[in-house]
């Protein structure tokens with residue numbers, strides 16, 4: 359597991375989601391990338407019932423890169439508590455549906471092709487929130503390096519190589535406070551949650 | 566022994582002759598009457614021919630019998646020890662073992678042959694050129710063996726290196742061994758597994774921190790495989806039979822420059838990436854980073 363950067367790719371006027379993915383697929387393949395299957399990251403959000411007092415929110419996420427793990431992030435209002443568990447956590451959440459209710463209309467996911475190129479892993483995801491297309495997320499992982507500060511410049515160069523000018527000059531906001539820390543899978547989950555939260559607030563797009 | 570072999574050869578030969586002549590009998594029988602038997606008394610001619618062939622076969626058979634009876638059977642069964650049972654193995658996954666055993670026997674046999682040849686060639690071409698230039702005068706005192714030194718000398722060298730670079734952490738699973746293998750962690754960038762032969766560096770493998778410490782599997786990341794390759798080049802470059810400690814120190818000094826493997830751009834093209842790899846080469850003198858294609 360190496361440092362991962364997640365960023366939105368702007369959809370050009372008159373271009374649909376699948377078409378955008380297609381354009382990016384062609385670009386990355388031209389650089390020598392080889393497709394290695396598909397990927398999926400999904401997120402479901404639960405809120406506590408009023409009887410429990412202060413409202414708390416639990417986000418439950420799955421990442422096909424870590425298929426045996428269920429990630430969850432609990433927001434209490436003052437604290438954010440991340441948790442990585444095995445598959446049984448999903449069943450536990452079902453048992454707790456009288457305390458935590460799912461906000462079905464906010465189920466978000468990003469899925470699409472997964473590519474390997476050198477030591478990089480590239481995933482092109484089309485994002486849907488409750489089945490409505492919202493945009494395109496590009497995930498790039500540089501597998502050999504685990505400290506964001508060491509490889510950010512290198513990754514930016516790579517991103518610019520196939521995304522062009524849409525790449526920001528500074529790291530994703532979630533990473534900015536953690537540049538010197540060892541990167542772990544939960545950091546990728548945090549980045550997805552950050553993006554999904556933003557997409558949930560924006561109006562839907564033409565798929 | 567020689568006589569036995571000769572008899573075996575005669576026996577095998579007479580069997581061959583017998584088989585060939587029996588073959589001829591069957592051929593004659595199967596083709597039946599031929600044009601060259603003519604018209605007159607053709608059946609008789611054919612019968613005579615067949616009789617002649619059968620007499621030859623009879624004689625051949627007698628030869629076989631006599632040559633076989635003169636052979637001396639080997640005393641008792643051949644002793645292949647437990648390997649005999651291998652060829653009778655019935656479980657699927659072990660069936661291949663016998664063949665492998667034979668192959669590895671051939672392989673070791675070949676190694677023995679080649680190493681004898683190599684030994685002879687090397688003996689005639691002496692390789693002590695470097696020693697000669699130094700061994701004449703006052704340098705003689707340092708003329709100790711480099712690959713057979715007391716473990717504490719190596720230990721001192723290693724702890725010396727450990728103190729020299731604060732971001733290189735050295736761990737040795739078996740300290741004070743004559744040929745230690747150490748793990749040198751370079752910050753949070755990478756780790757190297759280094760095998761010593763006395764005071765000489767014999768092998769280096771560079772890997773990610775998350776990978777295993779064994780010396781034989783290479784890294785699964787392209788960048789570390791490239792760095793491993795370059796470490797081998799540097800290991801040869803810094804090697805010095807007369808000043809082994811300096812050689813190890815110079816190598817470690819060079820190796821230390823990889824702490825910027827991911828962060829520093831190439832000195833020549835100023836880019837981070839070339840062929841999706843960071844600059845994996847470090848200049849041996851200036852320690853500046855270069856892509857392999859840019860050096």
Ligand SMILES: [Zn+2]
Pocket residue numbers: 831832833834835836839855856858859
């Ligand atoms: Zn270069």
